[in-house]
Amino acid sequence: MSTDTQRRTAFIGGLRDLAIFLEANPAVPVPIDPAIITYYPEQGTDEELCAEIDRIAALCGTTVDPRLLPLGLYTVSRCFGAVHVEWTAILSTAHPDVPQPRHEF
Structure with missing residues (x-):
């Protein structure tokens, strides 16, 4: 689980630095599509993974x-403007040959 204070601080600082940079440099393009940030919980049983995603939900x-x-994906998501954050557990029922679903924003 990445709720470690140093990792959180670094991640949040990086997001702030990106926002400040983009505001200060309007000629730098931003993605047309929403940016997607995905968190995958650490390894565990399907039950443990689902419990972690339920906790986050x-x-x-x-x-x-x-x-x-x-598709074997146990996912919750939340949008912050054009930034889409999802927390996904890949369950044992997932098949590697199944195409990933298109996100609807």
């Missing part, structure tokens, strides 16, 4: 996306 006030369950 409760903290974010969201629920698991049922459309992704048939």
Whole structure:
């Protein structure tokens, strides 16, 4: 789990630095599509992975996306403007040959 204070501080600082840089440099392009940041929990059983995603869902006030369950992806997400953050557990039922779903923003 990456709730380590130093890692959190570095990640949040990096996001702030990016925002400050982009504001100061309007000629630098930004993506047309939303930026996606994905967190994958550490290894564990499917039950442990789902419990971690359920915990995060409760903290974010969201629920698991049922459309992704048939692909073996246990995912919650939240959008912050054009930045889409998702927390995804790849379950043992996931198949490597199944194409990743398109995100709808």
